[in-house]
Amino acid sequence: MRSPERTVPRTAGLLAALLGLLLPLLALTPAAHAAPTGFRVENGRLLEASGNDFVMRGVNHAHTWYADRIGSLAHIKAKGANTVRVVLSSGDRWTRNDTADVANVVAQCKQNRLICVLEVHDTTGYGEQSGAVTLSRAADYWISVQSALTGQEDYVVVNIGNEPHGNSGYTAWTADTKAAIQKLRGAGFDHTLMVDAPNWGQDWAFTMRDNAASVFAADPDANTVFSIHMYGVFDTAAEISDYLGRFVAAKLPIVVGEFGHDHSDGNPDENTVLAVTQQLGLGYLGWSWSGNGGGVEYLDMVTDFDPDRLTSWGERLFNGANGIAATSEEAAVYGSGPGDDTTAPTAPGTPRASAVTASSVTLNWGAATDAVGVTGYDVVRISGGTESAVTTTTGTSATVTGLGANTSYTFAVYARDAAGNRSQRSGTVTVTTSPGGTTGACEVGYRVTGEWPGGFQGEVTVRNTGSSAVDGWTLRWAFPSDQRITHMWGGTPAQSGAEVTVTSASYTASIPASGSVTLGFTGTRSAANPGPTAFSLNGADCSVA
Template identity: 90%
Template sequence: MRSPERRRRTAPRTAGLLVTLLGLLLPLLAVTTPAAHAAPTGFRVENGRLLEASGNDFVMRGVNHAHTWYADRISSLAHIKAKGANTVRVVLSSGDRWTRNDASDVADVVAQCKQNRLICVLEVHDTTGYGEQSGAVTLSRAADYWIGVQSALAGEEDHVIVNIGNEPHGNTGYENWTADTKAAIQKLRDAGFDHTLMVDAPNWGQDWAFTMRDNAASVFAADPDANTVFSIHMYGVFDTAAEISDYLGHFVAARLPVVVGEFGHDHSDGNPDEDAILAVTGQLRLGYLGWSWSGNGGGVEYLDMVTGFDPNQLTSWGERLFDGADGIAATSEEAAVYGSGTGEDTTAPTAPGTPGASAVTASSVTLRWGAATDEVGVTGYDVVRVTGGAESAVTSTSGTSATVTGLTPDTSYTFAVYARDAAGNRSQRSATVSVTTSPGSAAGACAVGYRVTGEWPGGFQGEVTVRNTSGSAVDGWTLSWAFPADQRITNMWGGTPAQSGSEVTVTSAPYTASIPAAGSVTVGFTGARSGSNPSPTAFVLNGADCSVT
């Protein structure tokens, strides 16, 4: 029995892991959309969202299935659908490392996906860990495979997404990911592929060096169809909610399409935070595909969702993913191309009423709007933030109100709402509402602890703990201090830094904004230095001097 080789992270957790927050990224990463040489005929990307041919927003909710090693388990697609999935990511082989899945087999997989009303994400696994894994092949070789089976995919652009190659670089040579990915995209477009393309991150899919994150805009711009989706695999590198939120938030802020193409509840390289992955993708309405249905080996059998391909024997991981909070059963919506059992309904709901704002604080606002109507019923609403005509997802709800959190004090925001129906149709946008958050609470009393947690030539890592020693909560905060001229922050998690000369200002992240009375929050960062590394001696929180502990 052939078992899939699982990914690993052999490089140390360096500054590449440390994330930059959404507020800092928005002005830096404007996406330039190239002029498409042909309008997409099926799935397409618009404004950072994956849309179906009908224009419906599509959010993947599904799992991976190791077809190339278990070709006799094609019935698994029906079982996966029965658990509520709307998508399946199918492992294929180009024949370089495993038995080639030829055009006939690929056509059968696509037919089975369609029969079971699933969207097919097809991937070539032979690229896994290229540069580090013996026998792994290039993305160019994977593109050649797709061209070789193109006859099985022609005309299936509204049912199939082509994931060019699985985890196409390990931890050696991953710097070539950007050029290799652009070239593979171009090769497929030149060959006449009009499908939405999906590209995996390097570093065994986990992008700890942020190569994909930092180059995604240029890769997207290199696609003449502007129809590429980015896929991050979340295992041991993503073991905190902050890392997950910051990484995915970066793409949302930059209006670049991203999905979690693989993740698990545990792994040999660390313990991923699966609850945070599910919660954050739910909040941002981003797709996810758990690894994997069944058949894992090599010490990661715990990643099986069912035992022995038996759909009646869910493992604890399977129960969590399918039936838990923010899981597949609770959040999956069938692709509109299948009609969702509503007689091929293509009529969108009416637009929601203009939202009204209430309970405005320094970091949150509650929005309420009039209900939309639809012939098959409204199933939910998507709240978006509108900035300069562009949109970014904020939250989703099944009701007609939502509280938006993580806002910056004394800042103007504009929001709007969309409605969704049972067939996945999306309404026109509601009228917008603008609101300005209240100024941040005065600290009253505060104490700050600063410590260096690691040093190396030319750099260091530190953390700052902000303690609220007053009797009332702090709701949104800004902390400032002075560094010597040769010290500067290069990356931060838990806050958004700004530095002018020696003056450092840090604004709270959404998940650190609230400091309860007698409570504390901690932010971490990496920095550069050329000389000694003294600690700051004075801190100011929301205009109030703090004691230093």
């Protein structure tokens, strides 16, 4: 039997020995960090705090250069977006967005029920672009405005720095990104962080792709999302599918943080970007709402920040196949289901008439806004104070047919939301149909701009070769084979068999003398894909370019 005097020292010695073995191991293990309080990454997916799987569907907005256009957030929401990526400046290259401004941006995002991805643009092209700053400098900026972001983890994703390396010195991206993440975590940032790829965001050297796992592991919160920008480097379906597919297979979270339909470095395959992200359940953020310059004005989604003047790129992104309107789902953090919504949308803008013929008219109106989202519009005809329904649409335009020639009609529009709430009536417009169709001389050019098995993309240019403007038009042609249009921007198509009828969009309705408008579309096909041989504009035959 051991004496108590000997038992105590032996036990103490055993504990000391165990601690001697454990302490070196503990020193090698990172300290456990508090679980994310808002968005979080789990198994390669971005989740809300509620556990809801969140897929970004939105656009970029150049706030730092257009601070007076904060109202654009409401317009972006009205088009169906659930996320907006907001350009900010640390003050190194452009005017600094201070704490108050950042707080206001976040408040406006929340007011419009948008998730806010905030990015510092001053890092763009570091190592190659004069004046660009480091990711460490960007992290310092975030720390300086931290008071505007603390507590907003449910609503804000911090995109540390835009395209943080150009095509020089980009191998430093991995170490620089890890250090920036750890600096923000050390400062108490609990937000989901987003990191852009090097090579001007396009990662053609695969630095981000091949080092993403180690960067993710360097985040003590395991709460980092990777962002690839897809422009000219991603001009084939194979490149897009392979790049995104590798991240999904590795269970690493990825979004397409920027992309467009065209670019100075090549022609990106935007249709595949949209299709593959939808297939894989990945987020995308198109570039950009409005205000582009330097030769890339074609990347504007609306003209001069006017939400009623969608460009062909804007029409494609918002209303096309796999686009924002068809696939966006609002963040669950913004409340319960539509059945609990009792607030009606605002009234739409007063409709404007175009493409007036003897039997039809096209109406366009300004979008209504709603806290949950506008789901449709009802067009009514007013006669003697009595309303009768004419048509419904999910967009902000409609063509009313079956009218009598040389007759006056008055129209108005209502907006509806997901809960069935109906807005106040818009202002009215009175239209007198024409005695018969009118036309001028015309020439039409048709070309196929891209093909893939079972599908293709085409372009139609309508030229007014007459001496007076065409104000509103209907274009008709017949496909020689079994081609069918699946989506069009610049006009509204209708197809019966081989016969195609296209009515003008609001922004293509007017064709000045000697001017032209261009339509784009995607379609399906069999092995053959011959072009049409005859076109008519407002009932008159056109020459074929």
